[in-house]
Amino acid sequence: MHLLKLASLSLGLPLLTACSLFSSTAENNPLLNTQRLQGTLNKNIDNSWTLITCDKKQLKLTAHNEYLENLNTLEANGSFVDIAGQLEGHSFTPVKVYRTQREGFACDDARFKRLILRAMGNEPAWIATIENNGFLLQRLGEPAQAVPYIEEQLPNGNINISATIDGQPLQLWLTEQHCNDSMADNQYHLTAELRIGQNIERGCAYFGLQHQ
Incomplete structure (x- = not known):
């Protein structure tokens, strides 16, 4: 490309x-009260995932939803990601995935x-x-x-x-x-x-x- x-x-x-x-x-918007973040995905030794945001924060991705299950299939380790979700402390639960990229527009x-x-x-x-x-x-x-x-x-x-x-x-x-x-x-x-x-x-x- x-x-x-x-x-x-x-x-x-x-x-x-x-x-x-x-x-x-507001009635049909699942993104209310979510935050949109961009950064790099890293797979940990225990097969969990860490998001290093564009401003260098480290967040652990949580919840066993379809998105997390697909990360292994996509071989997403090291990819840029653009997602929205719920942020609680250092944990982030994805609600919507806008893109997962190997190359192109990033941070x-x-x-x-x-x-x-x-x-x-x-x-x-x-x-x-x-x-x-x-x-x-x-x-x-x-x-x-x-x-x-x-x-x-x-x-x-x-x-x-x-x-x-x-x-x-x-x-x-x-x-x-x-x-x-x-x-x-x-x-x-x-x-x-x-x-x-x-x-x-x-x-x-x-x-x-x-x-x-």
Whole structure:
């Protein structure tokens, strides 16, 4: 995946404003009263897991849920992780996993604090980024493009982002479903499908820190 090449294109490029419909209600939001943390996973001798956060805190992951069971399958030791959960002292119980990465955007991601969404795909490489001030599309070998957009959240929970780029209709479809980027050995919580005219590219995505 050509993430670093694409990410460098976005520096200093102004984005265009648009409305945002990303939202969730208190009644069905399992992330209420949770904290979102990023850091590196380390497997201990007793097969337990420690999260070393980006600010160098060491937390023990607790609870026997599906996420912890899958860590061994993913061979996640040494991976970067982005998760939300319950923090009690030095123990952290995961509630939602946004991504588990071997490479790509990690603790040094300067854009993460203002990020709403990032979607990406391979062959050819592309990245779509949404922040509070707009939508940015980056494609390998082409100039980065900032365009106005409209977002729609469907009753089934899927999200559609629509715009026009190079005179062609653009749609980015997002589904809450586990997504595996086999090229980079990364795992994400959203699948993505980018349609520009008749061209369709598939990839993965995750919500950023500004997603509500």
